[in-house]
Amino acid sequence: xxxxxxxxxxxxxxxxxxxxxxxxxxxxxxWLVGLDKENPFDSAFxxxxxxxxxLALIFHILLRFRAKYADPVILPIVIALNGIxxxxxxxxxxxLPADGQPVAPSQFLWTTVAMGASIATLLVIRDHRILRRxxxxxxxxxxxxxxxxxxxxxxxxxxxxxxxxxxxxxxQPGEVAKITLAIFFAGYLSTNRDLILLAGKKLGPLQLPRxxxxxxMVAAWLVSIGVLIFxxxxxxxxxxxxxxxxxxxVATSRVSWVLIxxxxxAVGGYAALQLFSHVALxxxxxxxxFEPEVFNRNPGGSGQxxxxxxxxxNGGLVGTGLGQGRPDLVTYANSDMxxxxxxxxxxxxxxxxxxxxxxLLISRGFRAALGTRDGFGKLLACxxxxxxxxxxxxxxxxxxxxIPLTGLTTPFMSAGGSSLLANWIIVALLLLISETAxxxxxxxxxxxxxxxxxxxxxxxxxxxxxxxxx
Amino acid sequence: MNQAIRRSWIVAISMFALVLGSLTYVQFFEANAxxxxxxxxxxxxxxxxxxxxxILVDGRPIAESVxxxxxxxxxxxxxxxxMYAHLTGFFSLVNGSTQLENVMNEDLSGSSDDLxxxxxxxxxxxxxxxGASVELTIxxxxxxxxxxxxxxxxxxxxxxxxxxxxxxLAMASKPSYDPNLLAAHxxxxxxxNIEQLAQVPGLSIYFNPATxxxxxxxxxxxxxxxxxxxxxxxxxxxxxxxxxxxxxxPGTDVGLPNxxxxxxxxxxxxxxEFALEQSCNTPFAQMAWDLGEQAVLEQAQEFGFGExxxxxxxxxxxxxxxxxxxxxxxxxAIGQFSVAVTPLQMAMVxxxxxxxxxxxxPNLVKAVRAPDxxxxxxxxxxxxxxxxxxxxxxxxxxxMVNVVxxxxxxxAAVPGxxxxxxxxxxxxxxxxxxxxxxxxxxxxDPEVVVSIVMQDVDIxxxxxxxxxxxxxxxxxxxxx
Numbered sequence: 001x002x003x004x005x006x007x008x009x010x011x012x013x014x015x016x017x018x019x020x021x022x023x024x025x026x027x028x029x030x031w032l033v034g035l036d037k038e039n040p041f042d043s044a045f046x047x048x049x050x051x052x053x054x055l056a057l058i059f060h061i062l063l064r065f066r067a068k069y070a071d072p073v074i075l076p077i078v079i080a081l082n083g084i085x086x087x088x089x090x091x092x093x094x095x096l097p098a099d100g101q102p103v104a105p106s107q108f109l110w111t112t113v114a115m116g117a118s119i120a121t122l123l124v125i126r127d128h129r130i131l132r133r134x135x136x137x138x139x140x141x142x143x144x145x146x147x148x149x150x151x152x153x154x155x156x157x158x159x160x161x162x163x164x165x166x167x168x169x170x171x172q173p174g175e176v177a178k179i180t181l182a183i184f185f186a187g188y189l190s191t192n193r194d195l196i197l198l199a200g201k202k203l204g205p206l207q208l209p210r211x212x213x214x215x216x217m218v219a220a221w222l223v224s225i226g227v228l229i230f231x232x233x234x235x236x237x238x239x240x241x242x243x244x245x246x247x248x249x250v251a252t253s254r255v256s257w258v259l260i261x262x263x264x265x266a267v268g269g270y271a272a273l274q275l276f277s278h279v280a281l282x283x284x285x286x287x288x289x290f291e292p293e294v295f296n297r298n299p300g301g302s303g304q305x306x307x308x309x310x311x312x313x314n315g316g317l318v319g320t321g322l323g324q325g326r327p328d329l330v331t332y333a334n335s336d337m338x339x340x341x342x343x344x345x346x347x348x349x350x351x352x353x354x355x356x357x358x359x360l361l362i363s364r365g366f367r368a369a370l371g372t373r374d375g376f377g378k379l380l381a382c383x384x385x386x387x388x389x390x391x392x393x394x395x396x397x398x399x400x401x402x403i404p405l406t407g408l409t410t411p412f413m414s415a416g417g418s419s420l421l422a423n424w425i426i427v428a429l430l431l432l433i434s435e436t437a438x439x440x441x442x443x444x445x446x447x448x449x450x451x452x453x454x455x456x457x458x459x460x461x462x463x464x465x466x467x468x469x470x
Numbered sequence: 471m472n473q474a475i476r477r478s479w480i481v482a483i484s485m486f487a488l489v490l491g492s493l494t495y496v497q498f499f500e501a502n503a504x505x506x507x508x509x510x511x512x513x514x515x516x517x518x519x520x521x522x523x524x525i526l527v528d529g530r531p532i533a534e535s536v537x538x539x540x541x542x543x544x545x546x547x548x549x550x551x552x553m554y555a556h557l558t559g560f561f562s563l564v565n566g567s568t569q570l571e572n573v574m575n576e577d578l579s580g581s582s583d584d585l586x587x588x589x590x591x592x593x594x595x596x597x598x599x600x601g602a603s604v605e606l607t608i609x610x611x612x613x614x615x616x617x618x619x620x621x622x623x624x625x626x627x628x629x630x631x632x633x634x635x636x637x638x639l640a641m642a643s644k645p646s647y648d649p650n651l652l653a654a655h656x657x658x659x660x661x662x663n664i665e666q667l668a669q670v671p672g673l674s675i676y677f678n679p680a681t682x683x684x685x686x687x688x689x690x691x692x693x694x695x696x697x698x699x700x701x702x703x704x705x706x707x708x709x710x711x712x713x714x715x716x717x718x719x720p721g722t723d724v725g726l727p728n729x730x731x732x733x734x735x736x737x738x739x740x741x742x743e744f745a746l747e748q749s750c751n752t753p754f755a756q757m758a759w760d761l762g763e764q765a766v767l768e769q770a771q772e773f774g775f776g777e778x779x780x781x782x783x784x785x786x787x788x789x790x791x792x793x794x795x796x797x798x799x800x801x802x803a804i805g806q807f808s809v810a811v812t813p814l815q816m817a818m819v820x821x822x823x824x825x826x827x828x829x830x831x832p833n834l835v836k837a838v839r840a841p842d843x844x845x846x847x848x849x850x851x852x853x854x855x856x857x858x859x860x861x862x863x864x865x866x867x868x869x870m871v872n873v874v875x876x877x878x879x880x881x882a883a884v885p886g887x888x889x890x891x892x893x894x895x896x897x898x899x900x901x902x903x904x905x906x907x908x909x910x911x912x913x914x915d916p917e918v919v920v921s922i923v924m925q926d927v928d929i930x931x932x933x934x935x936x937x938x939x940x941x942x943x944x945x946x947x948x949x950x
Contacts, residue, residue, distance in 0.1 A: 097539060246478050253474040295509065306509065312496045313504035314512050326515055329541070348497040352490065359486050366479040370472050382475055389482035393489055400492035 015072035022076040026083015032322040033091040055115045071434035077361045085413030095328035110417035114424035121428035128432040132376045135187025142180040145173035160233045172418035182383040189251035190375035220244035235406035246386040286404035308340035319347025334415040362389045371437025381433040519543040523578040523601030533558045546653040552646040553617045556678040560649035564660045573782045577602040600841040607637035607836045616642040619939040625672045626924040627680040627813035633821040635851040636830035643679035681785040684810035688896025689749045690906045691805030698769035700862040711753035713740040719797035747877035758803030772857045781832045788815040816908045817921035822857035824916035829855040871913045881937035888913035905932020911944045918947040
């Protein structure tokens, strides 16, 4: 591993400024939405804006004390994305008929819970390397989480059995399983990296792995296919497999693994296409979206995606403006299809801005992976960042008909508590990893000034378990 | 490991690049095609779900959009629907829009450039689009009177105007319909309603009879011939014209008679005053022969014949035929053969005579107001034609006063006021006559023009429904 040079500066003040910008965007969007109403500045508006700002402030102060060197860009981006999502969900609530069930209050509550969980994660874990001890526990937890929907607790919604009933509502354990699986894989691969890297046969330029080292890959494949078969959730299945492939590739640096993975997905995908009608229907409504019988087919028709396309087209370059379009015409506009709602009202320009925020966010995650010096952290940051990227790709690709539409949430924006909770915990983990990446190597008080240029740290890439300086 | 991390990052960025590309394709390159897709109901919903501006008469909405609880946010509602239907037209999902709803759509829907500032403010404020409201020149009391003057089941139109401005004070026609039937959001209901309305005899929901129906004017057209006679200088108040009871029409075996019951039979020559007073046919036919088809046509055009124009609703072009034989010219001179006018056109002829020969362009819109009530458009009176000289206009006015005092329009007389008028009866093949009155008052300083036509009536009924009603309308205006 080569060294990555970072200047150890805390940059907390930059974060504070960016947070002000992010909160302005988030609360401003909410205010714009409320302008339609008689009184946009009602108590709910102040409560929501105030709580979001307060949570951001608490988070920020906590970082100042607990993760002084954490990346200053991650938190503002996520606050902005979450705020825009809240505003859009609220805007869609306004379009509901009088007897409709508003979603924004619960989303707001979940945001609070998720940020609380994120803060708790920061407080409890304090150093991501502790998680490595829980490698196999994470595996068990993942298995349990993925099994839960198949137990009597499970609830089937729209043909996908990925929910459990937790009394107050439904919860998607698969969202949290993303994290525990990432932890397990990061732990397993960082420990067994050398073993896996033992070369097997050469096939032309490809260095094939030994057959028995394929075990993790096969396990990953089985989990993905299991999710697809038993829970009928194509989106999560793709997501899990993408996560495993990215981590295996980063751990081994061998393209051969990726090719093997792609081959396995091709086989599995083809089999699924033959065996399961829901997959075939998805593909059909992707290819023949504009055929009348496909458009009107219910369920599994292309009506939803085509309506979404109409919405995006209606937005055009600059969008209709918040509250001016009709994003409510698209089913699941506040969850799976929130991108089309945003695209309609904020336009292509607005969506570009949102996508750029995601790009910055995941780039910061990869940056943390580069910067941190332990293999586990590298793998974890990579896996989690790549998951967010893949999720965005699957969602936006799906609503624009680049790929078949699969029911995935848009990170931080879609209505859905489980997704928010999981993604905010990911934020906490990324912040922790970025903190170790950017922290000065010297112990003791940080010097006020640094010599010109960058500090070069030639530390061997070993997984040291130093004490964390509080 | 870091190399692999960088590569994974590149893969992630490539995925984002792909979705940025596909977003650009959908929202920019393919947007038009998607907008025009048959399944795309958004445009319709946007148009029909808008808080469309109201159409107002004396501050009260005769058409307005009220919040509704369906996928369209607003429902168009018409108040006193039948009375105003031909003016407002309808605004329908199934059949588009007509009349004021159609021609004023830019203002009503809020997409007019006059509302640019509002649009800009909305763009940044996110407020709901709201259309401008359109105030009409209509006087609600007069409109109500005119509406009630046409009996149910009778086809007819009444137009009341201000000659000096062209402002329309009342414009009522029957049969009418209820535009609410077409504004429903349930298309199947609307289609059914349209089918039912199509069964109503004499009704078309697509046009306003007062401005778009073309009917035979009969004797009221003699005003145009009289104007042509004076304007060409070939005739004046002193001219005498032979007044035989029947005029042989060359090339035919029919004659053109005067009314046998009228006063025409008392004289065998007539001057213009007498010919108008008793509405004698034969002098006018001979005058038309002397003037020639071209002179009559040109004078008709000076009054607005032959032109389709907008007030702002569409007014059909009234017709004076060309390439006529002598017999046809004689018949055309008395408003028969294929002369066809809109009820508004005859009001315009009277208005031009009333206004010293200057024809003002008829107008229905008093003002267009932005949602904040600021005026964004206030049509000024504009000259439409210099129809005839002031002297000739005053001369014809005198003769028309005489028609009311001593002639065929005596029932239009208003005590203490000089009323100028002209009646007409047009024979229509295979049905009853058209009964007409057109005129104005007071003669010396005209304030109001009234034009009434009742179609398919017998002479007695027609006489009752025209001049006496004109009198009441004139009284109502002068007593305002």
